[in-house]
Amino acid sequence: THWKHGGIVGVFGYGGGIVGRYSDVPKQFPGVEHFHTVRIAQPSGLYYTTENLRGLMDLWDKYGSGVTNLHGSTGDMIFLGTRTENLEPLFWDLTHDLKQDLGGSGSNLRTPACCLGDSRCEWACYDAQEACNALTQRYQDEIHRPAFPYKFKFKFSACPNDCVAAIARSDFAVIGTWKDNIRINQAAVKKYMAGDAEYPSNGGAHKGGNWGKFDIEKEVIGLCPTQCMWMEGGELKIDDSECTRCMHCINVMPRALRPGL
Numbered sequence: 001t002h003w004k005h006g007g008i009v010g011v012f013g014y015g016g017g018i019v020g021r022y023s024d025v026p027k028q029f030p031g032v033e034h035f036h037t038v039r040i041a042q043p044s045g046l047y048y049t050t051e052n053l054r055g056l057m058d059l060w061d062k063y064g065s066g067v068t069n070l071h072g073s074t075g076d077m078i079f080l081g082t083r084t085e086n087l088e089p090l091f092w093d094l095t096h097d098l099k100q101d102l103g104g105s106g107s108n109l110r111t112p113a114c115c116l117g118d119s120r121c122e123w124a125c126y127d128a129q130e131a132c133n134a135l136t137q138r139y140q141d142e143i144h145r146p147a148f149p150y151k152f153k154f155k156f157s158a159c160p161n162d163c164v165a166a167i168a169r170s171d172f173a174v175i176g177t178w179k180d181n182i183r184i185n186q187a188a189v190k191k192y193m194a195g196d197a198e199y200p201s202n203g204g205a206h207k208g209g210n211w212g213k214f215d216i217e218k219e220v221i222g223l224c225p226t227q228c229m230w231m232e233g234g235e236l237k238i239d240d241s242e243c244t245r246c247m248h249c250i251n252v253m254p255r256a257l258r259p260g261l
Contacts, residue, residue: 009036009084011091015145017102038079039103044129045116055098063090075113076103108146112136114156115164123259124158125176132156160247178260181240188256189236203254220249
């Protein structure tokens, strides 16, 4: 392309957080002669206050293009497009006025990321935000000063639904699960099977469509990856020793099945 990517510019004392971009046709397009990218460290679970967001946007209007990316699967808020001479003053205002830091880029530890965890999700099996914050603080040096031959990522999902895509998008995935048995509410199972309007499958996500009657054999038991579920005497049975905790059955019948304690 017409862009030189990475490894040219930065801020004093840091080896990451800034991705250098210079055009090879600056005379033709002087407005984008420089178009460096700045990575802003995100809070655990992406919990921003409106005050924080307004401060960041004001900062970027002052020093950059105003174009942002929130949030790629790699993590961090991305500021797209600024000049070399703006980097140090931007970094000073970001760290001193907003008390926020640059994220990871290049061959270093990328900013750890996590799901909402037990702050909002009923399926959370551990405090993913606390774990994410703890490792972010512990490995600040590896985030800012590249120490590896290639990038490295931590991601934390509080349950096997893996909403932060830790398995797909990280090198070190921490995914919450449970040690005991799935909890079963047999009365609720019967309501799902009976088509009770108060017990829609998939938490009501498919309501309104012409999907036909709920079929527990087809939609739950038949889709269990280890075939560890069956109906017996009108009750749902699970061989928990064979369960891989994929969460499919729990997602389909959330009021009947829940993670273990």
